[in-house]
Amino acid sequence: MKYQLEVSNITKSYGDLKANDNVSLSIKDSSIHALLGENGAGKSTLVKIIYGSLTPDSGEMKWANNNYSPKSPFQARENGIAMVFQHFSLFESLTVEDNIILGLDGIGLNENFSEQIIKYSKQYGLDINPQQVVGDLSVGARQRVEIIRCLMQNPKLLIMDEPTSVLTPQEVADLFVTLKKLAADGCAILYISHKLEEVREICSEATILRGGKLVQSCIPQEHSQKELAEMMIGKKLTELARTNITVGENIFSIDNLSRKSDDIYGVNLENIALKMSKGSIVGIAGVAGNGQDELMELLIGEISSPKSTLNFNGQDIGALNSHERRQLSMFFVPEERLGHGAVPDMSLDENMLLSRPDATEMTSRGVIDWTKVATHSKKVIDTFDVQTPSSRMLAKSLSGGNLQKFMVGRELIQDPELLIVAQPTWGVDAGSANNIHQALIELADKGSAILIISQDLDEILSLCEQIHVLSEGKLSDAVDMKSNGLEKISQLMVGGKKEKNSKLIVGAKTDD
């Protein structure tokens, strides 16, 4: 019997919004099928329908040539359809084995359970110890537990939602080996992602959704990454290129900056050193949790730094607070949007006032001119294509990507000489990410310096001409990219890092 899923003409609406509008796709057995689309394109809705947690308004599905209309995920699992969610559902205080037992609906339990787990783990290269407590495992290992849990139900179709968004490059490579083996053994895989390079690497077919509608089903290898991205977002992407790299004199330097973290779970920074010239884009790569947050706090000036460790335009700025640093034309975009770079319960107008309101004459001697504030926030909204009904909307009501555009725009209209930005495109869809990158490049072309702290290696590689790696609170020298640069970066990123602590992510964008 051929295990093949045929989805025809599925429509699902929420009020006026058609989350899925007449979508069809077909997944052949033993294939890895990509489901591509931006945030809000309808991927999740479609997958939830297949997995039985939503019922479609119209349309039908066929599974192994039989009519298939699951009323619950339980029914889907009975039919051999399993799913690994982006957010794991594991009990941290229990062992791997207990977690797997709990997820099995009581099927196939016997005394040699632990051996079965080891059997699957060997067969598919999923390195796992059944007796280990889940709380001690890295994100990658937790994902392996989820996968084994699915495999023990002998699925014929495995749905994976953004599986690589939380993995290191090595873990991604291991996962791909597993997936290929699974497919070879006859299990179809529905692979949801918006990372096109991966899709081109392992998927044999791709279905692209946009705004709830099916755009195209294609073979991903027949299209370039750019073409796929343009299908996803429905418009042309601008080619990113520096028009004018004139590296000028030194503008910002960090010398021998060390700081012990106040938080016992924080990372201590050791002897951070970095030099930046005017017109340059410098990148700091690294897996999250290696000191990025701590470094950013010092750079913004939320915590003051020791004497002569931070130097901007010949001035020691270590003791200045963020407002005083902005007065010298340093601007910042922190990683955390809600609660750090923006106040969730305040309007966009009010949020404009976080960054140098005096410079744009939104305030004079502390008195706020609300008309001018509205003019400026309108300017940011228009220039950076922020999707919002009005500037009076609360920051928390915007999607992550739109708020990010607003925050980057708010700093960019100040024409910074130095912009320090963490995770500029975290959770931002491909089209908006492209716009933000374009804006950064234009700023550098005008002669400003930009420091990008990002876990997204692709982003750093495509934008930065000087790349450092932050690992365990230590910053590497600039990596010489001329020979084997990528390999060196990878090594520096994992350098001596214990598997247990490697929390996150390289080259990843997550849904917000």
Next chain:
Amino acid sequence: MIRLIPRVENSTAMVLLSPLLALTLTALSAYLIFIFVLVDIPVSSVFFTLFIEPLIDSYYFSELLVKAAPLMIIGLGLSIGFRAGIWNIGAEGQYVMGGIAGSAVGLYFYNVEALWLLPLMTIAGILGGMFYAGIAAFLRIKYQVNEILVTLMLTYVAVLFLSAMLQGPLRNPSGFNFPESRIFHDSAMLPIIWEGTRLHIGLIVAIILSLVAWFGIKKHMFGMQIKISGSAPRAAKFAGFDDNKTVWYSLLISGGLAGLAGLFEAAGPAGQLTPGLPAFYGFTAIIVAFLARLHPVGVLFSALLIALSYVGGENVQIEYNLPSSITQIFQGMLLFYFLACDILIKYKVVLFKTKN
């Protein structure tokens, strides 16, 4: 089934409607309570004495304003601090300390007739309250001690300190050992603004202060600093605001205004320092601030409303022998319904049929 769905934008209509709804619900609940409790007395006449008489009888109305003035002044200070997430719940103590400090100045210059005396007493009152709240600010910044506990507990200290002062240095030398101060002489008394009543200049000061506070909060970066520090402390750091300063500002302003109200009470309606100075205004002002949704102009109106419950409550005690807790029941219900109705600003209620 009823479900609350978050609104995308706060509802302006509800901002205005929810207080009216809360008032209606309070009145309705009061009506129900009275039906069960009252024997042989018509509910309508109790209602009249409670809610209407204080508004139409000129004496009661003046008393209403006398009671509203300190609530306005303290409520204003608290509303600023609460915006910043600094929970000064010991305004009562700062009110007492302000009263003591200001009165001490007045008594020191006893029988000195001078125009500068009242301003001097006012300043002493403000400083007394500021000093007392400043203790909490200092402990919070230096040793991370929770300001809620410090301000609350210091209230009891203040009341005992008042008692000690009245048994000692500030006691009336010719007062038959009663724990009361001398009666202030004319220069140390607040000017009366409504002849024949006890209504003093404090009401006008409260209105002016409310406008100043409104400007500071709506039109000045000071208000933004307070608001941002309260709702997103990390964003406040990002903007470059000094969080220690926010703590100082919040406590010194609320403490200073409570101290001012304390002095006004001593140099106004009381005319002397007595053990009866702490009349719970400091705690009631917390309700006032929240009823006004921490809005500086709204505080004026919520203070009037609470003052109405005081005066009306006293009247029904006298006329119908009802228990004094009537006042507290009303204040409690008012706050409860106000907070409950405010949910309609951020959420809309949707009725739907359940499946099956």
